[in-house]
Amino acid sequence: MSISVAVVDAETPGNVGTIARAMKNFGFEDLLLVDPPELDPDGEAYGFAGHAREDVLPNARKVSFDYLVEHYHTVGTTATTNEDHRRHIRYPFTTPADLAQSLRGVETDTCLVFGRERVGLHNEELERIDEVCAIPASAEYPVLNLGQAATVVLYELRELTVEETQLPDAIERAPEGDIEGLHDQFASFLDALRHEDSRRPKTERLFRRLLGRAHPTTREVSTLRGVFRKAEDGLRYGLPGDREEGE
Amino acid sequence: MSISVAVVDAETPGNVGTIARAMKNFGFEDLLLVDPPELDPDGEAYGFAGHAREDVLPNARKVSFDYLVEHYHTVGTTATTNEDHRRHIRYPFTTPADLAQSLRGVETDTCLVFGRERVGLHNEELERIDEVCAIPASAEYPVLNLGQAATVVLYELRELTVEETQLPDAIERAPEGDIEGLHDQFASFLDALRHEDSRRPKTERLFRRLLGRAHPTTREVSTLRGVFRKAEDGLRYGLPGDREEGE
Numbered sequence: 230m231s232i233s234v235a236v237v238d239a240e241t242p243g244n245v246g247t248i249a250r251a252m253k254n255f256g257f258e259d260l261l262l263v264d265p266p267e268l269d270p271d272g273e274a275y276g277f278a279g280h281a282r283e284d285v286l287p288n289a290r291k292v293s294f295d296y297l298v299e300h301y302h303t304v305g306t307t308a309t310t311n312e313d314h315r316r317h318i319r320y321p322f323t324t325p326a327d328l329a330q331s332l333r334g335v336e337t338d339t340c341l342v343f344g345r346e347r348v349g350l351h352n353e354e355l356e357r358i359d360e361v362c363a364i365p366a367s368a369e370y371p372v373l374n375l376g377q378a379a380t381v382v383l384y385e386l387r388e389l390t391v392e393e394t395q396l397p398d399a400i401e402r403a404p405e406g407d408i409e410g411l412h413d414q415f416a417s418f419l420d421a422l423r424h425e426d427s428r429r430p431k432t433e434r435l436f437r438r439l440l441g442r443a444h445p446t447t448r449e450v451s452t453l454r455g456v457f458r459k460a461e462d463g464l465r466y467g468l469p470g471d472r473e474e475g476e
Numbered sequence: 477m478s479i480s481v482a483v484v485d486a487e488t489p490g491n492v493g494t495i496a497r498a499m500k501n502f503g504f505e506d507l508l509l510v511d512p513p514e515l516d517p518d519g520e521a522y523g524f525a526g527h528a529r530e531d532v533l534p535n536a537r538k539v540s541f542d543y544l545v546e547h548y549h550t551v552g553t554t555a556t557t558n559e560d561h562r563r564h565i566r567y568p569f570t571t572p573a574d575l576a577q578s579l580r581g582v583e584t585d586t587c588l589v590f591g592r593e594r595v596g597l598h599n600e601e602l603e604r605i606d607e608v609c610a611i612p613a614s615a616e617y618p619v620l621n622l623g624q625a626a627t628v629v630l631y632e633l634r635e636l637t638v639e640e641t642q643l644p645d646a647i648e649r650a651p652e653g654d655i656e657g658l659h660d661q662f663a664s665f666l667d668a669l670r671h672e673d674s675r676r677p678k679t680e681r682l683f684r685r686l687l688g689r690a691h692p693t694t695r696e697v698s699t700l701r702g703v704f705r706k707a708e709d710g711l712r713y714g715l716p717g718d719r720e721e722g723e
Contacts, residue, residue, distance in 0.1 A: 247624065254613045254620050280617045310643060321647040321693060363643055365634065366501045370527045371642035373501050377494065377627045380620075384628045387612065395618035396557060396610055400568040446568060 231338050232390060233259040234383070235297050237354065238345040239375065242266050246277030246286065247376030248343065248383075253281035255383040256390035260289040261297065261340065277376075298357050301340035304328060305350050305358035306382060308372045318352050322361040325385035332389060341382060346375050403450040411445075411454045412437060418457040421464040478585050479637060480506040481630070482544050484601065485592040486622065489513050493524030493533065494623030495590065495630075500528035502630040503637035507536040508544065508587065524623075545604050548587035551575060552597050552605035553629060555619045565599050569608040572632035579636060588629060593622050650697040658692075658701045659684060665704040668711040 234257055239245050245268060249260060268274040268286070275282045297303055310319045323331065332339060342358060344350030355361065364373060364381050373381070387394075415436055419429050445453075481504055486492050492515060496507060515521040515533070522529045544550055557569045570578065579586060589605060591597030602608065611620060611628050620628070634641075662683055666676050692700075 247621065250621055251624055253617045254624075256614045256616075277621070279619070279621065308642065317695070321691075322643070324643070364631070365638070365641040365643050367503045367634075367638045368640040368642045369503075370500045372526070373627075374494065374497055374524070374526065377498055377501075377624065380624045380627050381631045384611070384631070387614075391612070391614045393615040394612040395555065395615045396569070396571070396612050444568075448564070 235261040242274035246274040249281035251380040482508040489521035493521040496528035498627040668708040
């Protein structure tokens with residue numbers, strides 16, 4: 230499966246650069262431009278593209294709108310869907326999250342089509358496009374800037390395009406035995422503190438709930454365990470500097 | 477609960493404008509600026525802000541980093557988390573989607589803190605911040621532009637801040653009875669077409685699967701039903717223009 234990105238009739242080179250950058254951030258490579266503005270290598274398109282100036286942007290292909298319709302499963306984006314089931318130009322629509330879900334199981338060459346600034350894709354263009362996608366936003370002001378809209382859609386589709394993210398798979402939560410060891414140490418510390426017997430179970434439970442929500446790392450657990458052990462020893466025997474020689 | 481947005485030491489007014497626009501798109505109001513650049517009402521900040529030039533941007537407050545730490549549950553964003561559990565400046569981190577989930581049940585004044593272009597938040601700043609948030613992106617190039625990173629995070633948190641989106645709640649799927657009516661009409665059309673008896677069940681099933689995946693609207697169902705009815709009549713009795721007078 231491949232997912233291409235097309236920008237139709239963009240006015241500002243900066244937006245093309247912004248979209249190219251988001252493409253590289255989220256694992257997309259193929260940029261198609263319909264009626265693009267001049268992309269000066271010293272201008273805003275390259276200035277806004279970050280590292281995408283090295284590949285996505287110089288490899289962009291200039292194509293016609295007809296080419297998109299003929300060669301791809303086209304998905305057009307629009308902020309304005311205020312139509313109902315009696316009109317089909319902008320309805321039904323999908324959201325970026327649902328689009329990611331529905332493309333997951335499909336073997337197809339898809340092209341995400343983003344329209345010009347201000348007015349987006351024209352109705353005559355949307356009519357020829359296979360699916361309509363709208364970003365849920367505030368009813369008060371749902372119109373995103375072109376580059377920002379593309380960033381959100383590409384972000385949502387990243388799981389189809391990014392092979393490896395910069396993030397580790399999961400937080401390394403401490404082994405359960407280590408966490409229980411910290412709870413034992415905390416109880417022992419409360420004992421050394423001569424914390425009132427009647428309040429001790431509540432305080433221990435409170436600490437258990439706090440750690441339970443936080444999913445502590447090995448390092449967090451071992452550091453806190455050391456701190457409480459040191460406090461316990463200090464409370465029982467005095468801190469090292471306070472002890473008399475030979476004690 | 478309130479969620480504020482802080483931008484620390486931004487260099488380019490355009491990025492502040494971009495963030496203000498995303499805030500308005502996704503239902504955020506309170507913008508805090510630490511060491512901001514000059515925001516000229518005729519400059520790029522206002523130029524990039526869209527309708528946020530009317531409220532979010534002029535209402536922005538200039539504050540100190542200390543103010544953020546003292547008054548908010550702070551969430552710092554960074555693209556670079558390549559640390560492990562032995563160092564806690566950028567670890568553990570959360571993703572924007574998990575952050576939305578974890579803030580859902582909490583009554584707190586939260587502030588999302590975005591750092592300067594190029595280097596983001598400094599370690600000395602991240603050390604004082606409560607939670608670290610990282611956007612999953614391509615390992616090859618995970619560094620988003622400041623304005624684009626903020627757009628993604630605000631998009632992910634929209635369900636906590638947007639009261640009403642511009643989109644209807646759900647697609648108006650046709651009532652099941654209407655869809656079954658279309659299947660009956662399709663079968664009757666195949667009959668008029670003298671479609672081979674042996675292939676008819678397969679063709680009907682194929683059509684049932686196609687509609688089953690597409691969740692058709694009332695309008696789609698009634699229009700297609702009309703088309704097949706007209707075709708059936710035309711096949712059985714000839715199209716209206718072809719019939720002889722009085723037939």
